[in-house]
Amino acid sequence: MAEIYAHLDDVTVRYGEKVVMQNLSLDIVEGAITCIIGLSGAGKSTILRLLNGLKRPNAGRVFVKGRDITQLPERELIGFRQKIGFSFQFAALFDSLSIGENVALPLREHTKMTDPEIRNLVSQTLEGVGLSHVEERFPSELSGGMIKRAGFARAVITNPECVLYDEPTTGLDPIITHLLTDMIKRLRAKLNATAVVVSHDLESIYLMADYVAMLFEGAIIAYGTVDELKRSLNPIVQQFLQGSEVGPIPI
């Protein structure tokens, strides 16, 4: 029986008048890669923000390792988030800091490591994501793929127990996409961490996912392994997987 790392329990999220999630429940299995798919604007990224407390639900609860994080005050959430890495869609690197300083920031703020130790670990982590000798460069000097990889490095440098990836391969060429997909798998194996990936990229999802959840109109309409999802009889799931214009999904 797989251990549950996180559980969204009957969660409702609204942005103003718009209801993004309605009584949504979802389990995230510990140590597995769970991919969340769905239409643009369906609320996939909101699930990631719920999981690390960046977003509080309007109703329902979010449990991480059995602990209800929806009631935690911001001060406690700050400590809690140190255990969860977050790789943003556009990396969200701090443009006033060099790549090395970006990746080193969580270590400088949360550990008592010495400067040489930090530099050493930053170099190793950057090499681990295929980036060498870029420590002194600034985010504006790197390509999209390199920025994403630097974002990965920053998200995993503290050895988090869970890593959240928001659209890790969007807008990248097939080679870099394959490289990053492989990297997510390797990082999971290396850190033994739970991973939650939000993506539209079905090829990548088929390669890396242990479990896939499909979000549609504020609810999870399908959940299972890649094979289970492919065999789903739900016409919405089938239309989405086939990328067809014809079907029950309104365009």
Next chain:
Amino acid sequence: MNVLDEVGRDTAGFFNYAGGVTNLVAESATFIGRFRIRVRETLDQAYLLGVQSWTIVLLTSLFTGMVFSLESAVQAVQYGVGNLVGGAVAFTSARELGPMLSAVVVAGRAGAAIAAEFGSMVVTEQIEALQALGLSPIRMLVVPRLLALVIMLPLLTIFADIISIAGGAWIAQASAHISFESFITSARQTLPFTDVLKGLIKSVVFAVIIVAIGSYQGLGTRGGAAGVGKATTGAVVTSIILIFIFNFALSYILFRQNG
């Protein structure tokens, strides 16, 4: 009913804004009280927000002192009280013009810079990234700017006072033949040192206003590039209005006894 709705919404919005700014200042003060300060970042911000503002402070205070002296010196000499011009210029500069003008120009420069920088960081998810890394944006970003400006604005105010008085003395001599010695003697006799200190107290309050409003507006940015522009404009306008209001209130409180 619609008017009442609107008044209600605006009132709620006002208290929401005031509460948000107060919270931000209180949280910053908590970090400062616990010495959770990023010293290097604070020094960098002191340079960016303070030292780099010296030219605009110099120009505004110089010309304000000069024009004040120009307007008053000729009239004063005609009425035979030319020996009072130095006192008038120094009195006004140290108590009102120095602190307020420095604050207004710094609000236009540093307040706008803070709001624009934070706004861009919100739009590019950098603020969320800080939170996701388990870091408080207030400690990382607001506290260094707050400390830097609380130190630098009083220094800029002293600089503005000196430049304003010096400019006034020069114009008084050039336009009304009031000697430099007479001007300075009058200034020293009229202006007590406590008034200079009270002017500096004002500048500390103005520094808090500039950073708090700039930060609050910037961190509350919504809606892309247009949102950044709106936040920046809002920060400057709100800061300047508050500087004028607080200047009056502080003058009333600080200078009431000695007139």
